[in-house]
Amino acid sequence: MSKWIEKDLKYIWHPYTQMKDCQKLLPILIDKAKGVKLYDDKGKFYYDTISSWWCNVHGHNHPKIKQAIKKQLNSFEHVLFAGFTHKPAIALAEKLIQLTPGNLRKVFFSDNGSTSVEVALKMSFQYWQGIGRKKRKKFVSLDYAYHGDTIGAMSVSGVDLFNAVFKPLFFQSFKVPSPYCYRCPMGKQRTNCNIDCVKPLENLLNNKSEEICAVILEPLVMAAGGMIIYPKEYLNKVRELTKKYGVHLILDEVATGFGRTGKMFACEHAGVKPDFMCLSKGITSGYMPLGATLTTEKIYRAFYADYEKKKTFYHGHTYTANPLACSAAIASLEVFKQENTLSGIRKIIPLLRSEFEKMRVLPYVGDVRTLGMIGAVELVKDKQKKKPFKFEERIGLKIYKEGLKRNILLRPLGNIIYLFLPLSIKKKEILYVLSNCYKVIEKVGKSTG
Ligand SMILES: Cc1ncc(COP(=O)(O)O)c(C=O)c1O
Structure with missing residues (x-):
């Protein structure tokens, strides 16, 4: 064991990691990265197939993004964002408003995805309180949703493995079934359904809309909940219902934003315009931490008043709109244009899809789902009965280890093996x-079966 790893184990507590596992499966020390490859201290490379937790967009070590950060560093690294402002944040806000669909007109910066969600929840809540609809205190989310790890974000998430222990801390929210086609909550097939899974939400809104601030969704891809890719018609129906019942729609594009699904934002597939949009991860192409919550003029106006009216949005983080991060984000958007990233991936998405489809024949592959540069297979013990592998079988860990042997970084979500590829990947x-x-x-399946 190298002295660095010894010290890592001595001093560091890693996220989403049972540290006991690290005694046997040592963390991999990354020394450099280029394009879609990560290189460890011994020179071995790994394809970064999950974009370093879904944030790298244009590949590692991109000269333009690096250059933009260095240039900003030569001016200044950080400044408080209340009473003071800076050009990178202003320019980025303008670009985001131009780029995002609908009537999003104001950008509230923060520094990570969970926080961009917290901000949307708090703004929506304060909006309704502020306009006198005091009974509106709850949120609606999907039972397989994942919106982050802060208490508010967890309150509207549904992945029990991550959240169960914290449940006593959550604020109350309504959960409705997810549009999980492979395990349809209504017992239907996609071919014979009329998006019936939206009915529970419709009933809830019909009965309780006066208690509800907003519905929050990950548009088209429920990422950490299992890369559940759902029909765009579901999103359309949710938008119709939220309009009909007058509640906000928060779209969490933290994972899906910035080209992942083949369009800049996933909601564009459905032509849906949200009241709030949460962004992070890919916003800087994974070079610096940054979060942003966008909202409409109407919502912003409800907070705009004489100071004594106490309508101020009292929320902020020290690193809000960090200038280095904003500069990286602007550079990333420029790279999108210069490298024609979105038209480039349009040519490789069909290849990704067809390669994924080949896996259907494998004995333990129950479902294959893809959208844009995201693809997933759901492994099951019994294909007919769709019986999942048990938690204790740790199928994901076996896949991870086997992937490393073949230079690919696979980090399954339980039984879901997925790729979340950098958009710069070549054919x-x-x-x-x-x-x-x-x-x-195939190999893990054989040894497990
Ligand atoms: C859809 C979604 N929202 C929010 C988050 C939380 O982002 P962060 O990890 O930056 O707090 C994630 C993270 O995976 C996510 O996938």
Whole structure:
């Protein structure tokens, strides 16, 4: 064990990690990264197939983004964002408003995805309180949702494995079934359904809309809940219902934003315009931490008043709108234009899809789902009965270990093996990753079965 790893184990507590596992499966020390590859201290490389937790967009070590950060660093690194402002934040806010769909007109910056969600929840809540609709105190979310790890974000999330222990701390929210087609909550098939899974939400809004501030959703891809990819018609119906019953729609594009699904924002697939949009991760292409919550003029106006009226939004973080992060974000948006990133991926998305479809024949592959540069397979013990592997079987860990042997970083979500690829990946790299992913699943399947 190298002295660095010894010290890592001595001093560091890693996120989403059972530290006891690290005694046997040592953390990998990354020394450099370029494009879609990470290199460890011994020179071995790994394809970063999950974009370093879904944030890298244009590949690692991109000269333009690096240059933008360095340039800003030569001016100043940080400044408080109340009473003071700076050009990178102003320019970025203008670009985000131009880029996002609908009537989003104001940008509230923060520094991570969970916080961008907290901000949307708090703004929506304060909006209704402020306009005198005092009974509106609750939120509606999906039972497989994941919106982050702060208490508010967890209160509207549903992944029990992560959240169960904290439940006594949560504020009350309504949960409705997720549009999980492979395990349809209404017992239907996609071919014979009329998006019936939206009915529970419709009933809830019909009965309780006067208690509800907002519905919060991850548009089209419920990421950490299992890369559940759902029909755009569901999103359309939710927008119609939230309008009909006069509650806000918060779209959490933290994972799906910035090209992941083939469009800049996932909600564009459905032509849906939210009242709040939460952004982070890909906003800086993974170079610096940044969060942003966008909202409408109407909502902003409800807070705009004489100071004595106590309508101020009292929320802020020390690193709000960090200038280095804003500069990275602007550079990333420029790279989108200069490299024609979105039209580039349009050519490789069909390849990704067809390579994923090949996995359907494997004995333990129950479902294959893809959208844009995201793809997932759901492993099941029994294909007919869709019986999942048990938690204790740790199928994901086996896949992870086998992936590393083949130079691919796979970090399954339980039984869900997924790729969340940097948009800069080349065709031949996709072919390498997908064919090896196939072999990993085949091998682990054989040894498990
Ligand atoms: C949809 C979604 N929202 C929010 C978050 C939380 O973001 P962060 O980890 O930056 O707090 C995540 C993180 O995975 C996410 O996928």
